[in-house]
Amino acid sequence: MPGPLPDGEPVPADGSLPAPALREAGRHGFGVYVHVPFCASRCGYCDFNTYTASELGGGASRDEYADTVLRELELAGGILRARVDTVFVGGGTPTLLDPADLGRILEGIDRIWGLAADAEITTEANPESVTPASLQALRKAGYNRISLGMQSASPGVLAILDRRHTAGRAPRAAEEAREAGFDHVNLDLIYGTPGETADDFAASLDAVIGAGVDHVSAYSLIVEDGTRIAARMRRGELPYPEDDVAADRYLAAERALSAAGFSWYEVSNWATSEEARCRHNRLYWTGGDWWGLGPGAHSHVGGVRWWNVKHPSAYAKRLADGVSPGLGREVLTGEDRRIEEVMLRLRLAEGLPLGLAREDGARRALADGLLEPIPYGRGRAVLTLRGRLLADAVIRDLV
Template identity: 55%
Template sequence: MGRREVETVFFGGGTPTQLPAADLVRILAAIDESFGLADGVEVTTEANPDSVTLESLQTLHAGGFTRISFGVQSAVPHVLATLERTHDPAGVPQAISWARQAGFEQLSVDLIYGTPGESMDDWRASITQAIALAPDHISAYALIVEQGTAFARKVRRGEVVMPDDDETADKYVLADELFAAAGLDWYELSNWARDDAAQCRHNVLYWHSDDWLGIGPGAHSHVAGERWWNVKHPAAYAQRLAADELPRQDGETIDAATARVEQIMLETRLRSGLDLGVLSAEAQTAVPSLLERGMVTQHENHLVLTQQGRLLADAVVRELVD
């Protein structure tokens, strides 16, 4: 790939802070040595609230980390138990306080809604606690059941019952309205920020289909129109590296038609909207109907989802692609 200056780094896909903070700093230093970190680089790590200490956060910040995203998920113990999360919600404010004390200026909180057994009051309590933490950024995702997991087997056996779509939509609307009232504006379907500077630059990179290099088992990369992914199992990944082989499992070249569809799918999710010039002549004919139904608004030459449109974003994308 050559030496390409790195503008954002994101440690995630699990709980990176299970590793000693000094090891995370060593990895960041190796990235800097291999590629070079840009001035003003954004460096994020995900963390469980119970996986950090004041000392570990001080080590991370001193080592170049600029942003931390806490997996709070819920403020309600029985919901956390269903999600098999280990932290006590009462300890979350302490973790946030430590992060601020360590010098982190950008703090994010991740929430999950739609967990089986979660009431609307439960969800409101989680939103209220998250807002009270005064983060710069909040992500709120509907629970997705991954096939092949123990949780998926419980759903299939009827041991837990997923909420219906209307209830999930109501929870999204409640979150959007309460976040907005607290000064957090949506900039992507599942993400709200206090201002432009608080947006996650790394995730915005994904939504604009820019280049990124994924490191680790199962990580995906996208560089210059090529997409590839690594072997998933950690042991297989380690064996490839020990044999001085690339850990790549497979990949694909993205043709122009696929790139256009992906651009529509991803940029429609953003508050900045989708450039009308990307749409085919046939897809352009769907725009008046979407406007009339209140699914989108038009700002100059961009289509932007309304709140109703955000609830049905996949359906809107299908109309714009067909």
């Protein structure tokens, strides 16, 4: 089940932001994240803020959800004016909503804030939740990028993860998205699932490469407390993931994707060109601003971060009462922002300016072969391949 939200100071009832944050807003780009909290079933590894019909209870309706989001958007438009460079609709499973509702949300964003002419507009989707017709409707509504949750090409691994689609459905959905006219298509992989073999993962890599997508994300399985897979591990039904296996899988991904013409641009993300890189995620990683719409959604504007109430029913009630759905917020200090910049920018292929990092930690990482020597000499910290495997430890050293 979803984990708890952080503590923080109360958000004003009208959702207003401090004047310094408003003056800084959009200086490094502005995006909109829309959270859709509905899923047909809960995957065994998932602790996201999502709900199946049985978990949802009363007071929240999928059919009325777009109207609720539009009410939050109207409130947000009275607080902040900014041109929107990127939109990302995530979940949950956004494509459980009617394409017309996803289109209305996009129209509302354009009406309230205005979409840049070249805006990147992404929706996530589960492979079984889209059809050629729905993909064509989404493309017509203005969505130009789609991210499909493939996770694995192995039926056995999909079963352990409690995924509902068949092994071949994700690559076919990617082909259907390209045929519908999407400019960019991503497939997500998860590696290190208990029971996954090296051959299973090699087959998954072959499948994503063969699907003709221009972007691949690959993440090591994280076992979160409260999930079904964590309970199965505690009972001894499944082994715990091993760090060495995860490292082997990552190296296999780097070899296969590089050979197929993909380049890494963030530790867990590869693209075939600069244009194919996810601009919305880069906005997060490079200090941009975004407004998060939906229950549990997080936002950041000008050094102020806040988060909405989690449950869809509580979210809908607040907006029906004309009150901000924001539950708590924090104003980041200069040091907070420096640390976050190191944590996020170091994961990028271009790295970060050495002036943001602790000198002793950077020298130690360089000596250990975790940073590239030539960018280091030019004043930047850039991870080596070995450094990518140990990115969290390098980050700790640098902050």
